[in-house]
Amino acid sequence: MKTGLFGGTFDPIHHGHLIMAEQAREAAGLDEVWFIPAARPPHKSGCVTASAEHRFFMVQQAVEGVPGFSVSRIELERSGPSYTADTLEVLMHHHPEREFFFILGSDMVLDLPRWYKIKEILNTVRMIGLTRPGHDWENDDRLPEWIRKRLIPVTGGIQVMLSSTDIRERVRTGRSIRFLVPDSVRRHIEENHLYESS
Ligand SMILES: Nc1ncnc2c1ncn2[C@@H]1O[C@H](COP(=O)(O)OP(=O)(O)OP(=O)(O)O)[C@@H](O)[C@H]1O
């Protein structure tokens, strides 16, 4: 069974994430996509705003009732930085019958050389790299060949100019986030006064 793993901070999840997950699913013929909120994203320490539980809950709301999409608590139940290599090791151990793919946007593709145990990760899974406006990894010479050849590029699809940073900034300055995030996520943000102060 082909399973896409979509790791992220999801602070909060937005429609850009959902659209890219769907494009990855379609392009690589994935049977399932598991969203994996990072408890402590390795390269974002200090800039995560909502708690891991709030971020998990919002992802859960966003994927509820979507066939093939689900959310995993695996990184919330572990202490220390949420290294992808550690997550993959556990998942491969528990699900030897599955073929895993890791889904990421092009800004993160360019960050791959800095990841913990990146060689081991790329020996284990292939990565599905989706184009994010402003980050063109395919024409970027800085990306080494040994990483490039483990990437499945998804280009020419729908590109969404949305980021969690934009959403947080909109909430903080009292602007609308309607249609940028699922309604259930927007309600959770409002009811819990998330992102109202910087
Ligand atoms: N609009 C988008 N298009 C393509 N990829 C995206 C988009 N938004 C996020 N991603 C990808 O989703 C993954 C998780 O991203 P993350 O949860 O950090 O969201 P973000 O919008 O990048 O957040 P922030 O603005 O706080 O940095 C990363 O691989 C990132 O590249």
Ligand SMILES: O=C(O)c1ccc[n+]([C@@H]2O[C@H](COP(=O)([O-])O)[C@@H](O)[C@H]2O)c1
């Ligand atoms: O394992 C690493 O070294 C590593 C370094 C940076 C990011 N990641 C993972 O990449 C995913 C996207 O990260 P981010 O910071 O864009 O939310 C998320 O699952 C992170 O845990 C993983």
